[in-house]
Amino acid sequence: MSDTIILAIDQGTTSTRSMTFGTDGQPRHTERHEFDQHYPRSGWVEHDAEDIWRDTVRTMKAVAEKDGGKVAGIGITNQRETVVVWDRKTGEPVHNAIVWQDRRTARLCAQLKADGCEPLVRERTGLILDPYFSGTKLKWILDEVDGVRARADKGELAFGTIDSFLLWRLTGGKVHATDASNASRTLLFDIHKGQWDADMLKMLDIPESLLPKVRDNSTIFGETTTDLLGSAVPIGGMAGDQQAAVVGQACFARGDAKSTYGTGCFVLLNTGDEALTSKNGMLTTIAYQLGGKRTYALEGSIFVAGAAVKWLRDGLGLINRAADTNDMATKLDGNDGVYMVPAFVGLGAPHWDPDARATITGLTFAATGSHIARAALESVAYQTADLLDAMVADGARDARQIRVDGGMAANDWFCQFLANMLDTEVARPANIETTAAGAAFLAGMATGVWNGTDDIAATWKEDRTFMPDMKADERASLQAGWQEALSRTRSKPKS
Secondary structure, three states: OOOOOEEEEEEOOOOEEEEEEOOOOOEEEEHHHHHEEEOOOOOEEEOOOOHHHHHHHHHHHHHHHOOEEEEEEEEEEEOOOEOOOOEOOOOOOOOOEEEOOOOOOOHHHHHHHOOOOHHHHHHHHOOOOOOOOHHHHHHHHHHHOOOOOHHOOOEEEEEEEEHHHHHHHOOOOOEEEEEHHHHOOOOOOEOOEEEOOOOHHHHOOOOOOOOOEEEEEEEEEOOOOHHHHOOOOOOEEEHHHHHHHHHHOOOOOOOOEEEEEEEOOEEEEEOOOOOOOOOOOEEEEEEEEEOEEEEEEEEEEEEEHHHHHHHHOOOOOOOOOHHHHHHHHHOOOOOOOEEEEEEEEEOOOOOOOOOOOEEEEOOOOOHHHHHHHHHHHHHHHHHHHHHHHHHHOOOOOOOOOEEEEHHHOOHHHHHHHHHHOOOOOEEEEEOOOOOHHHHHHHHHOOOOOOHHHHHHHHHHEEEEOOOOOOOOHHHHHHHHHHHHHHHOOOOOOOO
């Protein structure tokens, strides 16, 4: 088994990566490629699905060749909620993929709320009516792209999130399926019954013929075509990126929590077999489904985390690389009253304000680029604290430890500040790329490399734990400043 590897495809919002993992669960090789972002209008975000497919093939082939081991299986993890509709015969997308960050359906969501639809949406799907989710994006494509609805009604088209689109292409069009975690983010799926919901489809006027079959997260979905890696390889795992990180962080017990810091920030807290209904702006979602058994989580979604650091680099030119923010924040004794609220595409949980826009408050002539960089890092910690406070108010267990991953987790200053704001132990694993690891673990369980979740938990290794060391009054003062900045950013009073 020493030459056996699992290949994970990690298709994210700004880049596509392929990684290989050994039977010890540790990463071996990585290939990554960034792709273009398209912004047709203010608040609109699109990807060319063909770019994503080309990068998937390129990175997958390159990493397999670099590793040289026998690929026992492939796992796929993906940016969630991003929508693709394609032709069933040709595989050609009918429109650019509409990305999870896209806000074009805000008016439709507001109308559906006004019509009284949201209580049923929350009851069935665990979600709220917000442009974030896939369903309204799919409706937009059906209604706004010429000829698409007529073709959908004839059964000529297929819908999927990125996982489903890649699975279709990898299997040469033989398999149209998704997994329970991605299905739970579409606004179309009953998370209690584990099936597409007829009332949700009727509400959005979506033909059921468009939809993929929903399967466990760890199962044999199909096999790749032989031209990709030289032989047919089983695809044994699929999960949305945040749920994959739950698996990669081995958060299998009720009360376990993880927070992933990528383009956005997503906190998931395992609630076991209980689907808690939030009264504080959290989402109820499927964490994973194994052997037909669903495990649930409360989730808080922050739309902008690492994307704010990327803006410092690409938009303002304040930094050359993300790691620069660690030194910039460290050299300051405090934030000097400067706060950033990174609502570049609205605010996610617990506010759900699609019309809010980013602000920086407290600027004086004494403020420097370091203050803005520090404010960007601090904003992510403040938002994480807001999410965990809301989860506890909803009746979830107060997490004694939160496991962090993603690019920002490599920043020591950020991790320490996060521990201080949460007043909770923050644990960083040796492998912070837990999203890809989760996809690999799911595929490895389906192909016999690992026997179950206990095997996966045994592979988790800690790099460093950050303990809170800030006095309560200082924490309260900083959080009060954050709440004041937040109130200036909101497009409407908090309900």
